[in-house]
Amino acid sequence: MGNPVIDQLMNRRSVxxxxxxxxxxxxxxxxxxxxxxxxxxxxxxxxxxxxxxDKSTIRRxxxxxxxxxxxxxxxxxxxxxxxFNRTAHACQAAGVTQQIADSAEGLxxxxxxxxxxxxxxxVAAESLGYGTTxxxxxxxxxxxxxxxxxxxxxxxxxxxxxxGVPDKTxxxxxxxxxxxxxxxxxxxxxxxAVAAGVTEYDRTLAAWxxxxxxxxxxxxxxxxxxxxxxxxxxxxxxxxxRQGFSLADK
Amino acid sequence: MGNPVIDQLMNRRSVxxxxxxxxxxxxxxxxxxxxxxxxxxxxxxxxxxxxxxDKSTIRRxxxxxxxxxxxxxxxxxxxxxxxFNRTAHACQAAGVTQQIADSAEGLxxxxxxxxxxxxxxxVAAESLGYGTTxxxxxxxxxxxxxxxxxxxxxxxxxxxxxxGVPDKTxxxxxxxxxxxxxxxxxxxxxxxAVAAGVTEYDRTLAAWxxxxxxxxxxxxxxxxxxxxxxxxxxxxxxxxxRQGFSLADK
Numbered sequence: 460m461g462n463p464v465i466d467q468l469m470n471r472r473s474v475x476x477x478x479x480x481x482x483x484x485x486x487x488x489x490x491x492x493x494x495x496x497x498x499x500x501x502x503x504x505x506x507x508x509x510x511x512x513d514k515s516t517i518r519r520x521x522x523x524x525x526x527x528x529x530x531x532x533x534x535x536x537x538x539x540x541x542x543f544n545r546t547a548h549a550c551q552a553a554g555v556t557q558q559i560a561d562s563a564e565g566l567x568x569x570x571x572x573x574x575x576x577x578x579x580x581x582v583a584a585e586s587l588g589y590g591t592t593x594x595x596x597x598x599x600x601x602x603x604x605x606x607x608x609x610x611x612x613x614x615x616x617x618x619x620x621x622x623g624v625p626d627k628t629x630x631x632x633x634x635x636x637x638x639x640x641x642x643x644x645x646x647x648x649x650x651x652a653v654a655a656g657v658t659e660y661d662r663t664l665a666a667w668x669x670x671x672x673x674x675x676x677x678x679x680x681x682x683x684x685x686x687x688x689x690x691x692x693x694x695x696x697x698x699x700x701r702q703g704f705s706l707a708d709k
Numbered sequence: 710m711g712n713p714v715i716d717q718l719m720n721r722r723s724v725x726x727x728x729x730x731x732x733x734x735x736x737x738x739x740x741x742x743x744x745x746x747x748x749x750x751x752x753x754x755x756x757x758x759x760x761x762x763d764k765s766t767i768r769r770x771x772x773x774x775x776x777x778x779x780x781x782x783x784x785x786x787x788x789x790x791x792x793f794n795r796t797a798h799a800c801q802a803a804g805v806t807q808q809i810a811d812s813a814e815g816l817x818x819x820x821x822x823x824x825x826x827x828x829x830x831x832v833a834a835e836s837l838g839y840g841t842t843x844x845x846x847x848x849x850x851x852x853x854x855x856x857x858x859x860x861x862x863x864x865x866x867x868x869x870x871x872x873g874v875p876d877k878t879x880x881x882x883x884x885x886x887x888x889x890x891x892x893x894x895x896x897x898x899x900x901x902a903v904a905a906g907v908t909e910y911d912r913t914l915a916a917w918x919x920x921x922x923x924x925x926x927x928x929x930x931x932x933x934x935x936x937x938x939x940x941x942x943x944x945x946x947x948x949x950x951r952q953g954f955s956l957a958d959k
Contacts, residue, residue, distance in 0.1 A: 464717060468832065471748070491892075493719050495889060497718075498723055502929070502932065503933050503936065504892070509894055510894065546937055549929055553931050553935075557934075558940055559937040559940060570821055570824065571820055571845070572824060575824040576824075577821065578747060578826075578828035593750070598817065633746070637754050641795075642745055642757055645760050646759070653795050653798060657799050657802065660754075680802040683753050683803070684807075687753065687800055691809075692814040693812075693814070694958060696813030696814075700956075704956075706946050709943060
C-alpha cells in the first residue's frame, strides 16, 4: 500500500497481552489530544474520558468487567463516557432546559459518538506502538463504575479501552472478517448475501483457529450464539434509566 | 510530530464542500476493507454498510437528512447499519434463538460498533485524500431510509458518512475543542472542570469564528442549546421499536 494509515488499519488486532512497560505521559497526552479532534454530533462534544492509571483502580475495573486479566494488566484504562452533563451546562448558560438526554435521539447520538471516540483513541495509540482492546465488559456492572468514577446524572460509562505496550511474543494474528461483499452492500441490503457470508465466515474463522493449532475455540456461529442467546449484561437498561436516559420520542 | 497517523487525526475537520471529482473504485474498496478490520463486540460483526453511489439515491438521502447540500454533492454516501440480522443468521445456524437485539445491552453494542465503524471509514478515506462528514441527519426520517435501503428487522440505519474529493478552495479550519483537562479527566469525573471548560470553550469558539470574519454563528452554548432544547428527530424511538430494538433488560 505504502499508506501508513491504511496499513495500520488493515493490520489492526486486539492486543490482550502486555509487556508491563509504561505508557509515557507524553504519548498519553498525544493520544488523548489527537482523539479529541474526532467529530461529535452538532459539535456538542457529548463525550468525556476518564483516564485511569491508578493500578488498584484498574484492577477494580477489571473486576467490574468480569475479572479480565487483559484489563488488570493494562498500563492505562480509558472509560468513554456519554456526557450530556457537559451539554446541560451549555444549555443552562444559554438559559434553556436540555431535553435531548432522555430521548432515543439523544441516546443514539451519545452512543455513536462514544464509538467514534473509542476508535480515535485506538488509532492514535496504535500509531505510537501501543496495543489496545475495546472493553464492553464494563457494562457487566455499570452502576459500580458510575460510583467508582463519580459519574453524575446525564452521563453513562458506555465502553472502554485498554492501552499498554504489547508483549511482542504474544501478538495475535489479524482476525479475518465476513466476506467484504456481505458487509459492504451496494445500494440496497442483500439478505441472501449476508446469510451466505455467515456460512462462509463460519468456515473461514474455524480454519483460522486451526492454522494456529487452537482447537477449542468455537466457530463464528457457535461463538455468536453463545453470547447472543441471552441478555448477558442485564442491568444496562436499568442503569441508563437511573442516569437519566431513555428510548422515548418526545 | 513526524507521525502521519497522529498528524492526520490532529488535523481532522469535517469537509462539506466537494470538487465534484470521483472516488475511485479501487480507493473505495481499500477504504471499505480497511474499515472492516475495526473491532466489533465479541467479534459479532453486527455492523453492515450500504454504499450508495447512485446519484439519484444520494439526492434522496440528502432529502431525508433535511435537504443537506453536503450530502447531495458527495460522490459516495455510506450508511452504517446496526445489523443483528447477520447475528440472527449465525444464531439460527447454531440452533438457538437470538435474544440480544431487543435489549439495552444489544442496542448499546450495536450503536457503539456503528460509531467505531464510522471513525474507521473516515480515517481510511482521509488518509487517501478524501473528505468526509458524519451525517446523523439520516435519523431525521429513519423509516424512509429503512425503506429506501431495504433494511430488514434487526437492523437500523444509525449514522452515515459522505466521501468525496475536497474542494481545496473551501477547506474549513480545524475546529477547536473544549479544554483537554475538561474532556479527559484523571481517575474521577470532575464536574467543576467540565463546567469551567464549557465557559472557556464558549469564548474559544466565538473567537475562532470571529478570526474567520464569520459573525453570524452562535457560540458553543447557544448552538448546543439550539439543538438540545428539543428532541429534534422525534421518530428515532418509534422506528427503533419497529425494527425490533428496545431499551429493556431481559
